[in-house]
Amino acid sequence: MSAIPIALRVNGRGHALDVRPHHTLLEVLRDQIGLTGTKECCSEGECGACTVLLDGRAVTSCLVLAVEAEGADVVTIEGLAAGGRLDRLQQSFIDAGAVQCGFCIPGMIVAAKYLLTTNPHPTVDEIQNGLSGNLCRCGGYSRIIDAVASAARSDR
């Protein structure tokens, strides 16, 4: 199997990569670019741990082939904190006590970022809907809801 050249922007930085046709965006982000903040759990698009923004839309990067991302603009969890300053969602997750083991958190925060981009002031129902594809096993989810609601409020 030969490698296929693709161009990708990740967190604002251009990458020219040779990728294997069956490798996912998740694998390329983690193994070829070295951005390990995006996590792998179920590998079938159910848990949301690998959520990234692909041209502004939240996707589970385990279900996107790297070649499909050719030319795309990708934002991962590493791309949220600008100039060393945490994104308001990142801070609100810490403040609300929504972070426990933390393994689901990168995907959760990126999914929440997408939610707030598309719906800056979501109701609790809308938050639950927006994050229904992201599993957490440590917490009771209520702190995650609080964190997103609080980040949304801080935008007012």
Added chain:
Amino acid sequence: METSWVGRSAPRDGGVDRVTGAQQYVADIHLANVLHVKLVHLNCARARIAGIDTANAARVDGVRCIMTAADLPQPVPRYGPVREDRPVLAVGETKFFGEPVAAVAAETEDAAEAAAALIGVDHEELPAVLSVDAALDPAAPLVQDPALRANDPLAQTNLLGEWRFTWGEPADARADCIVENDYSFPMVTHFAIEPHGFLAAPDPEGVTIWSPIQHPYILQRVVASALGWPVSRVRVIAPDPGGGFGGKGWPKFEPLMAFLALRTGRPVRLVLTLEETFQQVRRTSARAHVRTGFDLAGRLVFQDIHADFLVGAYADIGGRVVSKAGYAACGPYRTPHARITARAVLSHTTPSTAFRGFGTPQASWAVESQLNAAAAKLGIDPVEIRLRNVPARGEAFIPGETPADGEWDSALRHAAREIGWQEPLARRRGRGISLGVKSSATASASFALVRLHYDGSASVLSGTSDMGQGARTVLKQIAAQELGIPLERIAVVMGDTSVVPFDSSTSASRSTVFMGNAIVKACRDIKDTLQRMAAETFAVGEDAVTAANGYVRVGGRELTYDQLLKSHFGPPRGEVIGIGQERNPFVADHPLGGKPAFWELMCAAAEVEVDPDTGMVQITRLALVSDIGKALNPQQVEAQDEGAAVMGLGHTFMEQLLLDDHGRIRNLGALDYRIPTIQDVPSSLHSVLIENADGPGPYGAKGAGEGGTLAIAAAVGAAVNQAAGVEIRDLPLTPERVWRAICEREGAPATTVARRS
């Protein structure tokens, strides 16, 4: 003025790394020159292995090593935390679906996967024992070879162990009201969001293992034993687990990885898929037959409990789960006469291991549901019947045992009040309440080192693992409190057996109590040394010196720690090392090897609404009350209680591993095995902490974090039963199960959909 570092919700240590993606979990660690490992297993539980053909696999580009049992020292080393019964690779016969028969190490993951698929295993599937009944059939094949169970009277059976606990005279006890029922609890899996992963590399001293293990020192012992080496040659590096819940407590593939690293002379890496993880860890399923006797006032006369727990093919920690759950199976109630039999039944299934609650959720489901059934039969309120049986503080509810160490009646009253227990019930709604009590750590030991550096900052060295419970934060708060040093000047170092001193385990909600006390003692050791130093430096008696809150006072002089250290050590500098240990001794004739250090108590009260047309249950109110002594970090304790409760909702409503006739897990993976999502949480969840500073830990703390799993099922089950007018004794309460029970009650065949207004 004295600053209090405990009792406040200090932000999570490592929180920033966790929200930015910088936190390094085991799969994020890159080792140069690493080989990727893929395991080979069969598509059935039990099979006789006739031969393994590796020729085609060996030809795959990049393959560096293919290992089967024949490539290991003979006889093949076996390992396990209690019994060394699990072979490093299957020998002659596989015992469960997912047991590896071979391992491939290659330059890339792709090559390892391709080669693994080309390994031909000539095998004959054999009948597998997959249930308690099948295992106990006298004609059943023996799961474990009796030759490996020398001196074990149960060697010719499929029982791993049987434990009997009796007090009073249960055979002669007479009761006015007897309730007798059967209950079942499903096989569930941990589903930590981080799948298991392992790295190993040869090092000049021996071998280094990276594993997100909860108990690094148990792993070190088990790997050393499998290799036949002293523990000093095995270094365990334990990155913070991405969720553990007991599933990462006990060694899994680390011994195999050690052999692979030593054979190839290179670092090796194995990250399991979620599906493979499901095949390696689970909670025991259980069924219980319970007879419970009461007098007319609802006071317990006897409890006669027979519980069979289906453990897997190897012991892992399964026997301990069953004995400990059995011991406290009567729950937090004064029981004049008790007869408890708890059996661990071997089967050709995934070895069951520790899982939050450690067997108690299974027992609680039965025993608490019995109380609810009795309350209905006797016409007594479910809160009231519990109040009549719950022990007062200081009362030994198991004879001779650690007595009740809290005000458990107030937990009941609190929880009931939180959900409006006395308010009129709306249509289709029901309420339920349950207590749950778990025996905490018994014989165990924690050692801590605290180093006070010459600039007055400090490092805490602890063998505890932070798997999300927040141990780093709380242990830092304790050191800050004891030394009078701000949090930001303290580092907590964990997860490396070459650096941190011995600790038994991060389990049984023990770390705050045991490691916390060890750190308190290490800090006091430092203060004693500072006192001696100051006395020596200033040529005064030790009683003229006090060390507290970050200062040493000598007569009228007040020095900060760094001032004292500088004047004591001079330009070469130095440090003060404090040592602390906290041990609960081993008691040979105690059924558990020692008394529980404390009881972990939780009360759950739930209000639900049941849709009779679909069997769907919605939780309208849920209250959790835990008796925790002292919340050193209230936000973290509450978050733990909430998380445990939602995990409990998983086994209550939706989670169950289903096996086919070949012993394969049918719902393998996240698509088919559902855990609670953000849409499944109750709209109203209140966590209440009872703090009476009556625990054995620092500042009166008790352990916490498992409680939520203990009491949820029975509270919710009772609420569902009341709302739907049914009595279900099998978990999970899936919509189909609830709907069928409603149809049955109404005499309608469940195959037709009845229209209801």
